[in-house]
Amino acid sequence: AQKVTQAQTEISVVEKEDVTLDCVYETRDTTYYLFWYKQPPSGELVFLIRRNSFDEQNEISGRYSWNFQKSTSSFNFTITASQVVDSAVYFCALSEARAAGNKLTFGGGTRVLVKP
């Protein structure tokens, strides 16, 4: 069974600070996909990144970066120089290649509040 844990329920930072969101996953499958989504107050999920289990390269996209470490089953997300617009709930999710319908399992989410 697949499981995703986001231990931090809420993080509050001051603008321009860096913030790292933790994500730990559990799976028995060797082929799986990891995702991060942003959910602003409007409610609509915004796709941020997809990473497959065979690609452990870290990725940087603007102020966003991701650190994937299979050895610790973690897929952490860092926002550098945070801005007020980054305030949202961020979800980490896992999909096993063999899961029926390739369904997604979401973590509990981390609410990020960036104060001016």
Place this chain on the structure above:
Amino acid sequence: GAVVSQHPSRVICKSGTSVKIECRSLDFQATTMFWYRQFPKQSLMLMATSNEGSKATYEQGVEKDKFLINHASLTLSTLTVTSAHPEDSSFYICSARTSGTYNEQFFGPGTRLTVL
């Protein structure tokens, strides 16, 4: 590309009535659609997975007679909440995927249901 719409975006109904929510993939054919429910300050919980032309597969604890899902075409799935009660008030989100997209799901903007 890969746009998913939901209608209505917001609905208020009286207890005991039924409400239908539509989910459409606008620019691709969705072989599989998913329905999620999200209570305030909680994560997304998968309710059911539906494949075009076949019966939906419901997650454990989800009443299939209460949450009717129809996936009649490759671009449309509907969720009907029958005899809605205040505890059914929630944010309902659909997603869609097609084959060959590395398990990625494209999410609709969500429907906020309030049952009085």
